[in-house]
Structure formats: structure tokens, C-alpha cells
Amino acid sequence: MHDLLQMGARAGTLLKARGEKIAVAETSAGGLISAALLAQPGASVYFAGGAVTYSARAIRGLVGLSLEELSAQGMRSSSEPYAQLLAETVRARHGRIAWGLAETGAAGPDGNRYGDPAGHSCLALSGPLCLVRTLRTGEADRVANMWAFANAALALLVEALEQRPG
Secondary structure, eight states: OHHHHHHHHHHHHHHHHHTOOEEEEESTTTTHHHHHHHTSTTGGGTEEEEEEOOSHHHIIIIIOOOHHHHHHTTOOSSSHHHHHHHHHHHHHHTOSOSEEEEEEEEOSSSOOTTSOOTTEEEEEEESSSOEEEEEEOOOOOHHHHHHHHHHHHHHHHHHHHHHSOO
């Protein structure tokens, strides 16, 4: 837990120093990414909003995407293209903010309906710098995977913030 809070603190400090805001959309991390960012004093300065888009209904209602429409276009959740779209969409839905961060995957103990194993997550960041990654923990432990996904998403954000001059 402390590693996740430290990563959230680092991200929050960098966002505050830059005067930039972020919005988060997460599935298998279950809100841990947002929680780590919001646990920091002064989070309202940089946290624009977040959504746990765990179901098709939540995806449609909270970010305005339809899994049926995406499927018709050859896109599926728990993939890098979907994570990137989710990051771009959550960023756009929050107005003129710098960053959108998304996570989508299979926490476990089983894999998902697309054939991805437990411990699979795709992470994406949309903003002045766009990054996409896939994480595979090789573990079936649901809670451990949720923490790993959240930590990896925050690490991706910190990496981008440290790469891009302020």
C-alpha cells in the first residue's frame, strides 16, 4: 500500500508543480489509481475526475463508449487500442485538461472472455505525451493484480511527467 501511495504522491507533486490536471478511467484496478491520487493533500488542484468503468453499462454511462460499437470496429476491451481510446475519451470528457490515464484488464483469479490471462492489464496515457503498455503479472491473485495494475499505471504517469519538460 505504501508504494502505491508514494507513487500517487510523486504523480500529484509533479502535476501540481506543472499546474496540470488529470482524469482517470480504470477497470480492473477498481479505483485504486484514483484513490492513490486523491489520498494526497491538495488533490483537487490536479484531479479532474475519475471513473471505474467495470461493466458495459458503466463504460457507456461514464465515458460514453459502447462495447458493441467498438466490437463492430474490431476493437475490444483489455487491449492497448482500447486503453488508448479510453484515456483519450476520459481526458476529452473532462474539458481542457492535460492528461487522461486509463487501465483495462483481467485481475483474476481467471482470465477474461477475450483469452487474456489473469494478471493482464493494458495501460494508456493521453496528453502532451502518449504512452501505452501491457502488463502481465503471471499471477492469479486478484487483489495483488489490482495493486500491481494501479502501481504500473501511476508509474507510467510519473514516467511521462518526468520525461516531459515542465
